[in-house]
Amino acid sequence: DSANDRLPSDLEIQLGYDCTKYMRSALKEIVITLLETIMLVGLVVTIFMGSVRNALVPLITIPVSLLGAVAAIYAMGFSLNLLTILAIVLAVGLVVDDAIVVVENVSRLIRSGVNPNLAAMQSSRQLFSPIFSMTLTLAIVYLPIGFLSGLTGALFKEFAFTLAIAVIISGIIAVTLSPVMSATVCRNQILPGKTEKLADGIFDRVRAGYASLLKKSLNSSGSVLIVYLFSILLIPLLYVFSKQELAPIEDTGSLMMIIKAPPNASLEFNTSSMSGVVSALEDLPGREQMWQRLQEAGGFAGQTFSDHDERDVSVQELLPLAFNNLSRVPELKALPTLETSLPTAGNFDVEFVVQSSESLDEMYPYVQQMLSAAASSGLYLYTDTDLVIDLPQVNIKIDYELAADLGFSHGEVMSQLGFFYAEEFIEQFNINDRAYKIIPMAAEDFRDNPSRLLDLMVTNAAGLSVPLSSLAVIERVVAPRSLGRFEQKNAFRIFGALIPGRTKEEGLEFLERTAEEVLPANYSYDYAGESRQIRKEGNSLFSALAIALVIVYFVLAVQFNCFRNPLIILMGSVPLGFMSALLFTYLDFTTINIYSQIGFITLVGLVSKNAILIVQFANSLYETGMSRYDAIFQGAAVRLRPVLMTSGATILGHFPLVLVTGAGAEARNSIGIILVAGMLVGTLFTIFILPSLYLWFSSSSREKDAREVKVSV
16 A cells, blocks of 8 residues: 555556465464364363363363463474464363373372372372373374474474474473372362262263173183284275375465467467456356466466355365366466465476487377376376477578578678577667667568568678578478476476366376386486475375384383383274274375374374373283283273373364364364374274283283292292
């Protein structure tokens, strides 16, 4: 507005495209999700506890942990952006877990007749080790992400550190503040209230039913082991048959268009022809305005739409309609495409590069074969290439022997032709204190009509002037519009947009298979744009996941002072959580992308926490003299309530991510579906399969200690 105030009355600056509109909308949506998550977690914890006073203990962890995370964001120089706020949203469902375990244990001890202060002290001693292990496990899984390089590392470093810090702070609160608060709020709960009795009654019935089913599963541990092995075998199959992509496509509220003009088109022609492009998109629902940036060879354009809440269809659904309408514009080729979800250099869903030392003319038949195969694949809305041989050119063939007889050298002829057609700057002059460049060129008639080129007069050193037609003839040819190069080789690119519902991984894999079938041995292929990121960093987070698993294993080995218990914890929880989550990617609820991979990494820490609770308590019972059967049976039954409470808080706390719509929803949906599905189904598997694995693989430490005593005696 301030700029318009200084302009003449007949001139106005308008905003053609505001790229921050989507970001502002996404930030608004994620803040709403954060508030919904906090309220839902608070409600769930209150219901599970059966008492508002008891619920205050884990709920107080939320603001303290989040404020600590925000302070850490500031201290490390991070910003409050989509990913750090998303980390805070996830943290809301994670930070209450440890405090829930503490208050549940204190409440249980008080009801059994233990003094409140003594109950708090006993809980601190009993739970320090498992809480330390759970907190460290969940924080460590994010550590490798912070040290990744490339695009993935740049995007998720702040996310990983923010989430890890929030989890660490919540663990510190759980072993310091939570026991003290629990002793205070639970002090008068020897006789529980009505809501507490109701909650206790429900959990007692659930525990009794679980104990009955657990006894059957422990007595049939061989069958349980078969189910477990079958679940593990499903993991690679579900992964292979799940759709994969770098990042889900978001509804940014705009369509981009790559404009390709006919050969030798002028800027005036392109500008006037854009009216057909504008008319082709007039009937799209929710359209607002169009912007364009044109050159002689083509340019860029964009169509903006109203906000997501004001439209009945997404831009993904509008893409095929836009392409059909634009394909009827004869003057210009307008290729619509969606904005990429991540910052990349590409413009299209797939950008495939073919390289060779052969000439572009020799490469041309192969690009046609690949385009034909892509068009019939059923994957692509359209495909195109930068190797287009339709640019009319005029070659001047000079008879140098005749020119030499007439006293003309090669340099004299070429320099005089260049003078008229090269449009080179040769000098400048000043008029009224202004400098003007002198660029000689032939008259427009000589430039637009190649036949008139032969009428130009050329002069030799002796002063003889003859028409060019006496020395040369014109040869009309067609040539490539651009000379494609990639890594110092001749190259062409194949690019295109995929049909909605198809992933970029599918389109890329098809072109790779086609290249293997069609191209000769001396050809190679590479990638550009987002396709290069898919191949370079598409699975980098899974590498971080593998490293995190190894680190977690050794950390737990130090904590348990053995190598077998950590293996039982990880093998009895992580594969089951992965299988449960992959089942939903296989059923096409989401895809495997960098956001869902973050969900898988988080899932490692979450499902391991449940297993740590059960195994740690079973070990302590076993050390008191119980058999391994009784120890794991009692450990699983007693720890059922905190396991269900923490899992329920996590599941329902992350459930808003599954239902969210609007700007940035696809990324949050991916993380939410993985976490909710993995925890919901994975927890049910874990509480039955983990005890059987404990019976099968746990060590007989008492017998070992007895043998060591006999040897020492």
